[in-house]
Amino acid sequence: MSYICETSEELLPTYHYRCKECGYDFSEHQSFSDEPITICPQCGKNAVRKVYSAPPINFKGKGFYRTDK
Numbered sequence: 001m002s003y004i005c006e007t008s009e010e011l012l013p014t015y016h017y018r019c020k021e022c023g024y025d026f027s028e029h030q031s032f033s034d035e036p037i038t039i040c041p042q043c044g045k046n047a048v049r050k051v052y053s054a055p056p057i058n059f060k061g062k063g064f065y066r067t068d069k
Contacts, residue, residue: 012029012031018048019042019045019048020049022042026041036048
C-alpha cells in the first residue's frame with residue numbers, strides 16, 4: 001500500500017502487485033476489505049503477490065538524535 005487517490009466519493013489506498021511468473025508490475029486502487037488480486041492481468045496465471053515497500057518518513061524535531069536532550 002502506498003499513495004491514496006480520490007475516486008468518486010471515497011478514498012482508496014493503492015496496492016502494488018507483481019506476477020512471479022512473468023514479472024508484470026501493476027498497481028490497483030482497492031478498499032481495505034477487497035480481496036487481494038491473485039490472477040495476473042497480463043499472463044493470466046495465479047502467481048500475483050503484493051509488493052510491500054517502506055513508507056516515506058521524515059525525522060524532524062527533538063528526540064531523533066543522540067545529542068538531543
